[in-house]
Amino acid sequence: MTLWTIVWLALPLFVGFSIYLLPGAGRVLTLAVTLVSVAYATLLFRQPAPVELRLLDSFGVTLLADDLSAFFILTNALVTAAVVLYCWHSGRTTFFYTQVIILHGSVNAVFVCADLISLYVALEVIGIATFLLIAYPRSDRSLWVALRYLFVSNTAMLFYLVGAALVYQTNQSFAFVALQGAPVEALALILLGMLTKGGIFISGLWLPLTHSESETPVSALMSGVVIKAGVFPLVRCALLLEELDPIVRIFGACTALLGVAYAVFEKDTKRMLAFHTVSQMGFVLAAPEVGGFYALTHGLVKAALFLTVGILPSRSFKELHDRPIPTPIWVALVVASFSISGFPLLSGFGAKVLTMKNLLPWQGIAMNIAAFGTAISFAKFIFLPHGPAPNLAIKRGFWPAVLLLLLGLVVANVAYYDAYTLANIAKPLAIIALGWLAYGGIFRRVTLKLPQVLENFEHLIGVMGLMVMVLLGIALT
């Protein structure tokens, strides 16, 4: 297994750089690499004990692969595969596939690392690859979005490095477990880096613009997996260290509410989905024990939604209400929306039940409100008018990609079939019904435009300073 881990980790980077030798085979090779990741994740699920790999003698540079990693790796593999299928006929250059494959490899690396420095390197590679993917159209606007992303992520990572230095100073080790007993300021700085990278709470407000203004496949990739590279270390740390668990749970509940509050009032499809990602990351963090399964279902659903929304004729809900969308596309939208609202028969249901079961008592109300908000925001998709619309060109790669993701949702449903009890089924149905009522009664008519001022570049950086203070306060108490 050790050997497989190393081969699987090195393969994407190796293939990524050698794609240029076989320019025609870019998409095939990328797809092949994602299949290897699927195989590795399956292998990992069958392992009785976690795989642990110590790379250097006593400085805590380690890899750790277990069930939790397997869920995240599977998400990464499926979403990347779907994105490659989506781009299959679009004539993208070798450069694009090189970046996709390197991104895939570095995200995989995050999902198995258990120390601060491997994490740092992997996150920075992700930052660079994502920058290049966002800037792929080479327009000024995409360049600015990409630059803004790289700026925020790099500044956060500098704070993170300061934290890592302080942890090493205390414990002579970079392992996650060395956070135990590290000074509070180190903890606060490291958490700031992870929170910003993972798009959590107000440090995640860079996310809506970045995810919504990128190209469709890149948005799907970012919301589906890249964002989880910031969330995974938080989940891992919460599981390894008891003292971090409450902090992570608090941020989970806060970000779930914040994201959904914006999503409910958003009138733009892609921005709504992006804000919703902020909220869903909260669900992953709210119950770290079962975060893996939730991340899997969210990745599949969000990638499917971004790909579907990308081919709609307009981004504004208002315009979409005036023009019917083709019924097959509407069905795809509805299946994905049902899953994310927690409707039975789709894996979103199992994930939500599992998360709700593992909440602490004080989180219950917050998460139920967030679930209610989710139902409201996705009612916007479900109640779109649909019918025959002849003049909408659908990309050739669209259906294979979306079918793969939706099929994944149905299949993943069997992972937790214990969820099907009467009480478990009744609750999400009630929440969805209430959400639809609220949507029809109130939110459909309300036009409230929430201020976007916090998304200004200076504020994004300034909020980091603020968050350090907040984190210090939380860590001290």
Add this chain to the structure above:
Amino acid sequence: MLHACVYATILLGFFGIIFKENLVMKIIAMDVMSTGVIALFVLVAARTGVRTPIVGILPRDGYADPVPQAVILTAIVIGFSIQALMLVGVMKLARDNPTLETRAIEKEYRP
């Protein structure tokens, strides 16, 4: 004392990123900040001594800790490549926004 200087550098860089209007100045401020972080790692490494950690005829104590230095070497390379990438991006942006004022650019490319 040295610690205070290092933290002051990091903070100055951070405030530079916030308060400088020009995009190139922001990138330079970020470079200042990362210089501070690098200095911090060197300082942490020098805690046990300042002698170069090479095994030889010299006495076996007072060595600097090689691990943080090795780590920060990676971080320096990453930091410099990110900076290069950003400057290329800024060069392309400068063709249409010659002043490179962040606020103006932001307003222009806002949906």
